[in-house]
Amino acid sequence: MNIPAPWKRNTLTDPYFLTLAGTATGLASLGTASAPAAETAVAAASTKAPAQIRVAFIYPPSKTFSDDPNGWWSWPGNEFDAEGRQKKYVKELRKVEEELGVELTIDSQPIASNQQVSALTKELSEKRPDGLLLVMFYNRSLKQADALLKAAEANGIPVIFYIGLGVKHGAVAHYRRPGVYFIQSLDNLQAIEYGLRMVHARKRMAAARLLSITEAPAEQEGVEKFFGTTVRVVPFSQYAEAFEKVTIGEEARKWIETNQKKATEIRQISPKAMDNAARAYFALQQLLEKHQGDGLTMNCLKRGMLKPCLAFSVLNGQLIPAACENDFPAMYTQLLGQLLTGRPGFQHNPCFDTEGNTYYGSHCTCPIRVYGPSGDTLPYLLRRFAHTNEGSCAIQVFWKADDPVTMVRYHQGKPPSLDIYEGRVVASHPMPPAAGCTTNVEVKINDRPDACMVKGHHNLLFCGDHARKFRLFAQLYKMRIADTGSTTAWPG
DSSP states (O other), X not given: OOOOOGGGOOTTTOTTSOEEESOOOOOOOOOOTTSOHHHHHHHHHHTSOOOEEEEEEEOOOTHHHHTOTTOOOOTTOTTOOHHHHHHHHHHHHHHHHHHHTOXXXXXXXXXXXXXXXXXXXXXXXXXXXXXXXXXXXXXXXXXXXXHHHHHHHHTTOOEEEEEETTTSOSOOGGGSSTXXXXXXXXXXXXXXXXXXXXXXXXXXHHHOEEEEEESOSSOEEEEOTTTOOEEEEEEHHHHHHHHHHOOOOHHHHHHHHHHHHHOSOEESOOHHHHHHHHHHXXXXXXXXXXXXXXXXXXXXXXXXXXXXXXXXXXXXXXXXXXXXXXXXXXXXXXXXXXXXXXXOEEEOEEEEETTTTEEEEEESOOOSOTTOTTSOOOOEEEEEOTTOSSOOEEEEEOOOTTOEEEEEEEEOSSSOEEEEEEEEEEEOOOTTTSOSSSEEEEEEESSSSOGGGOOOSSOEEEESSOHHHHHHHHHHTTOEXXXXXXXXXXXX
């Protein structure tokens, strides 16, 4: 598909944008510019409606068999203690509920009869929760589980369906279908947690408001068609005005000192350039607060000293999505990846080493916190923006060799799709002699025989082995996996 250069797009008519709407409901503020990142993110999430997830355990009470000397327990057997396991699972689920900020509705009694199935089916139809978690502890409860799966499908409700290992024998391929995250594993609460996280992420995507800072003459809003994310178009003049009004006081000085202190080198960066980097960061924070935004993208090229390269790096490290060049799919991919992995992605331009069969991505806004806000930071230096002489500040980050990475790109369409790649870091090279944008990372692509098979522009590179997480999300929400030559069998 021929995509126009982002800095040349008319946001209001761009087919990659959305259907323009009048006014969207107000969403939570990201907090003031001085708020710590973690507190800011928590404050924003806490004021949004949580994902509503219905939880049902499926098995007959133990007394059904224990009162009958000839009772046949079938799998998993009469020593399983389903009631005790349910208590254990519920305790852990309540912890996940608090950590994610979701709302779980859990019955104390298991689903054991067709009448209970009918009652829950009616409830699903009337309340339409954001997700359904089924936990099955008894082989012969499959009919009840199947009926609930059918009801969820009819109501467009994604399902996390968990069966304990050994509870069911035989084929399970028919459960590994769109709209269902099927788990058959041994007390795998971690997998269940990820299922809930996917539902949470989808809800957050729909509740988010992202800013598009561009040449538009006036503010407008629209809604992205698949995720339901609100995008507010903000005239660039608002950013420029906020930028000019930022004073370099104690707070800004502290921000500058923090970024300079951790840098291994400061190369050709003037005090004025650092002041302007701080102005960009606090101006963007002010716009996020003013518009109750959760992230942003901008027509950022050829902006002189107003370019937000370092600001974007810091915001993404705080899990506040910031995408370059007014690229909407990159912005949605960044937000989705942060929600699913808890880590920021590196939006980049593609290049290929045809002799070494590796992929080479480079750009000017790489976050240093690729392991997440509380993880270790990567080494970096501050240097001039690579392509102009005005002297604005950019950042060069050095990725750790051998780290696993996952590359993702969201594509709108019917159905929408995710393009997903698995790889491993080879090196980040000094510049010069390497060329491109300021940060570069060379990657060995593991799931394609030829690195040149990588498609797309402004893909997002996430540190860690997260490919299966993205594929599971696509499966649960009936997205297509882009056919770009992957050799990994789903789910991998």
